Amino acid sequence: DAGITQSPRHKVTETGTPVTLRCHQTENHRYMYWYRQDPGHGLRLIHYSYGVKDTDKGEVSDGYSVSRSKTEDFLLTLESATSSQTSVYFCAITASGAWNEQFFGPGTRLTVL
Amino acid sequence: AQSVAQPEDQVNVAEGNPLTVKCTYSVSGNPYLFWYVQYPNRGLQFLLKYITGDNLVKGSYGFEAEFNKSQTSFHLKKPSALVSDSALYFCAVPPRGGNNDMRFGAGTRLTVKP
Numbered sequence: 740d741a742g743i744t745q746s747p748r749h750k751v752t753e754t755g756t757p758v759t760l761r762c763h764q765t766e767n768h769r770y771m772y773w774y775r776q777d778p779g780h781g782l783r784l785i786h787y788s789y790g791v792k793d794t795d796k797g798e799v800s801d802g803y804s805v806s807r808s809k810t811e812d813f814l815l816t817l818e819s820a821t822s823s824q825t826s827v828y829f830c831a832i833t834a835s836g837a838w839n840e841q842f843f844g845p846g847t848r849l850t851v852l
Numbered sequence: 853a854q855s856v857a858q859p860e861d862q863v864n865v866a867e868g869n870p871l872t873v874k875c876t877y878s879v880s881g882n883p884y885l886f887w888y889v890q891y892p893n894r895g896l897q898f899l900l901k902y903i904t905g906d907n908l909v910k911g912s913y914g915f916e917a918e919f920n921k922s923q924t925s926f927h928l929k930k931p932s933a934l935v936s937d938s939a940l941y942f943c944a945v946p947p948r949g950g951n952n953d954m955r956f957g958a959g960t961r962l963t964v965k966p
Contacts, residue, residue, distance in 0.1 A: 743895075770952050781942055781956035782896070797953065829895055831954075837946035838884050838903050841954060843895030 742766050743844040745830050751850045758817040760847050762830030764810075770833045771813040772797075772841070773805065775826040782829065788813055820851045854879045856926075856943045858957035865933045866965055873928040873960045875943030883945060885926045886954065887917055890940040899941075902926060913937070933964045 742765030752758050762771060770789055774782040774797075784797030786805040794805050802824060804816045817824055830844040856877045865871045877883055884903055888896040900911025907919045917928045928941060940961050944954040 772953055779958055781958045782954075783956075784953050787953055831896075833952050835952060837952050838901070839952065840886060840898035840901060841896075843897070845895050846893075 743830060743832060743842060745828075745844040745847050747847060748845065749848045751852065752820055753852050754821055755819050758820050758849065758851075760815045760828055760830075760849070762813045762815070762844055764813075764830075764832050766832060766842070767810060768832040768834050768842075769810075770835065771807065772831040772833075773803075773813065773815045774829045774831060775799065775824075776829060776846075777826050785815065785828075817849075820849075822851050825849060825851045854883075854945045854947045855955055856885070856945050856957045858941075858943055858960045860960050861958070862961050862963070864963045864965065867935055868932055871930050871933040871937070871962065871964070873941045873962060875926045875928065875957060877924050877926055877943075877945055879945060880948060883926075885917075885919065886944040887911065887915070887926075887928050888942045888944060888956075889913075890942065890959075892939075896942060899928070935964050935966055938962055938964045 744763045746761045772787045773785040776782050783799045785803050788794045788807040806814045828847045831841040833839050833841045886901045887899040890896045900909050902909050902919045910916045915930050940959045942959050943957040
């Protein structure tokens with residue numbers, strides 16, 4: 740696997756609590772992404788980053804925020820978790836260019852009760 | 853908008869038989885098309901990609917994909933399936949004007965039976 744780690748790998752939380760997921764890469768890639776995976780939907784982009792402090796929304800960004808203070812770290816925050824945010828979250832990285840493949844982390848399984 | 857569709861949720865094949873996982877695309881301009889595989893409890897792994905050139909693309913683990921412009925398809929194939937090929941397969945396309953992210957199909961679960 741490419742040098743991508745995600746933490747925590749599993750988390751159970753309650754509705755209304757804040758949650759932060761971390762993605763860490765050692766590849767020095769510029770682009771980082773957060774996706775969520777739900778049955779029947781494939782992967783959907785939540786937010787992405789194209790550089791330190793440069794982030795933007797994806798197609799399912801409501802209820803999520805991100806931060807990237809260092810090249811290697813990309814944080815995803817659920818300000819007030821809801822049951823609809825129960826999902827598996829994947830971080831991905833890529834070098835620049837739409838023709839480059841993405842490399843994925845191992846995922847974080849989040850359950851919101 | 854760039855998009856891909858995987859018409860089959862599930863594909864079952866016997867070990868040793870050829871396999872095909874289907875993908876159709878809707879893109880403007882020249883497409884970049886990708887296949888990824890996801891094994892249980894793992895992240896997605898890149899299998900192969902079509903950028904330009906030969907319509908038959910060879911990838912990892914003996915997989916190949918055929919780009920067909922007239923049928924707007926990019927089907928994943930393997931001549932002889934292995935039980936270890938059982939996994940979830942995703943077709944993907946980068947959106948035009950996007951930031952190098954991917955738009956994924958819903959996925960096809962491949963089961964290879966001994």
